[in-house]
Amino acid sequence: NRDGLDYEVDGIVVKIDSFEYREVLGETTSVPRWAIAYKYPARQATTVVDEIKWSVGRTGVVTPIAILKPVPLSGSTIGRATLHNADEIKRLDVREGDTVIIEKGGEVIPKVVKVVAEKRPRKSKPARRPAKCPICSSPLARYEGEVAIRCENVSCPMQVRRRIEYFACRSAMDITGLGTVVVDQLVSAGLVKDYGDLYSLKAEQVESLERMGKKSAPNLISAISDSKERPFDRVLFALGIRQVGLHAARLLASRFSSIAELARSTAEEILSIEDIGPIIAKSVVKFFQDEANLRVIGKLKRAGLKLSQKRKRKGRLPLKNKTFVLTGALSRYTREQAGDLIVSLGGKLSTSVSRKTDYCVAGENPGSKLDKAKALGVKIVDEEEFKRLTKKS
DNA sequence: GCCACAGGCTGATATGGCTC
DNA sequence: GAGCCATATCAGCCTGTGGC
Numbered sequence: 001n002r003d004g005l006d007y008e009v010d011g012i013v014v015k016i017d018s019f020e021y022r023e024v025l026g027e028t029t030s031v032p033r034w035a036i037a038y039k040y041p042a043r044q045a046t047t048v049v050d051e052i053k054w055s056v057g058r059t060g061v062v063t064p065i066a067i068l069k070p071v072p073l074s075g076s077t078i079g080r081a082t083l084h085n086a087d088e089i090k091r092l093d094v095r096e097g098d099t100v101i102i103e104k105g106g107e108v109i110p111k112v113v114k115v116v117a118e119k120r121p122r123k124s125k126p127a128r129r130p131a132k133c134p135i136c137s138s139p140l141a142r143y144e145g146e147v148a149i150r151c152e153n154v155s156c157p158m159q160v161r162r163r164i165e166y167f168a169c170r171s172a173m174d175i176t177g178l179g180t181v182v183v184d185q186l187v188s189a190g191l192v193k194d195y196g197d198l199y200s201l202k203a204e205q206v207e208s209l210e211r212m213g214k215k216s217a218p219n220l221i222s223a224i225s226d227s228k229e230r231p232f233d234r235v236l237f238a239l240g241i242r243q244v245g246l247h248a249a250r251l252l253a254s255r256f257s258s259i260a261e262l263a264r265s266t267a268e269e270i271l272s273i274e275d276i277g278p279i280i281a282k283s284v285v286k287f288f289q290d291e292a293n294l295r296v297i298g299k300l301k302r303a304g305l306k307l308s309q310k311r312k313r314k315g316r317l318p319l320k321n322k323t324f325v326l327t328g329a330l331s332r333y334t335r336e337q338a339g340d341l342i343v344s345l346g347g348k349l350s351t352s353v354s355r356k357t358d359y360c361v362a363g364e365n366p367g368s369k370l371d372k373a374k375a376l377g378v379k380i381v382d383e384e385e386f387k388r389l390t391k392k393s
Numbered sequence: 394g395c396c397a398c399a400g401g402c403t404g405a406t407a408t409g410g411c412t413c
Numbered sequence: 414g415a416g417c418c419a420t421a422t423c424a425g426c427c428t429g430t431g432g433c
Binding site: 181327 | 417418420425426429431
């Protein structure tokens with residue numbers, strides 16, 4: 001019905017006002033021009049804020065977290081909720097000791113919705129943002145136009161730990177067995193001062209750590225050694241250059257064939273890459289101007305990591321200019337494999353759905369991205385169809 | 394300058410598997 | 414059995430980019 005309809009699935013009412021006909025990937029199809037999905041309201045719970053803690057991330061951003069009296073909500077027990085930043089604390093006027101209403105956004109993420117003002121303790125004081133880093137006591141800075149407050153000490157022990165964790169994480173060097181706790185131990189024991197030191201670790205050194213033994217120590221050393229095989233773009237991502245995530249790292253790797261070439265490049269040269277703007281370009285240049293970063297890269301080079309790549313010959317790119325979003329679990333591919341496949345065939349992988357998305361690949365238990373894709377008229381494909389699309393090459 | 398879009402960053406819980 | 418890690422899923426906020 002071109003004029004629109006309302007329908008109901010499992011108690012969820014979807015209203016479609018009208019349709020239009022669009023050319024989607026060579027097929028003429030009808031898509032809703034305007035639609036609203038009515039969903040169940042999020043379930044809420046009431047609890048008390050025991051404490052507001054401040055955590056330090058790898059970039060030095062200091063983030064407030066509400067430590068809550070544990071309360072069951074939507075199938076899990078909530079004990080913490082991010083407060084995002086000092087402005088959010090001010091907006092909510094949340095204080096230690098406050099009774100608050102919480103809910104799980106999208107049934108996953110705990111969120112403080114509001115404070116129950118009438119239950120506020122008499123002597124409560126407004127939460128104050130710290131003047132010093134909670135870890136290293138360095139003064140905190142807040143730059144004009146930025147919401148975040150930052151610890152500027154690049155040697156802050158927490159930043160060092162987080163950078164190493166980031167370097168080792170799955171989407172970077174993918175070092176199995178090197179998680180938060182092991183990184184903490186390595187840094188505390190003085191065995192590692194930066195991620196470059198990982199490659200000179202010996203099994204005997206690791207063995208002496210808590211909960212490490214004759215089996216896990218060699219496993220960790222072997223995992224670190226295996227990571228030397230990660231491709232150039234992953235190494236670039238793992239370096240932790242600010243503003244350079246997986247996507248930007250791939251773009252840089254497609255333009256520069258070695259880290260030396262990238263380090264020599266000017267902001268203008270970097271800026272000439274499509275989708276890279278002045279902020280990212282400046283951030284890359286600044287990274288390679290830092291002596292400490294160059295020293296760590298030296299360690300990586302001596303360890304034999306892939307700091308260069310051969311120019312790729314461009315084969316057929318059947319997915320060229322097509323943007324994909326993945327939601328849910330696929331049975332034949334991990335998310336990473338599916339993403340790599342899309343990129344290798346010329347496609348673009350995105351994390352959020354928009355009108356510009358060409359395909360939403362929906363696996364088992366898809367999330368809200370599928371709803372959004374449907375509402376925007378994005379072509380939805382299942383795993384079989386995804387396989388056919390990628391086989392066309 | 395405004396706006397839409399995309400990516401980056403930080404944070405959350407649950408569960409299964411592995412190691413000690 | 415305890416503890417840790419990996420994995421999966423997503424939110425919310427912020428920022429960068431490019432088009433108009």
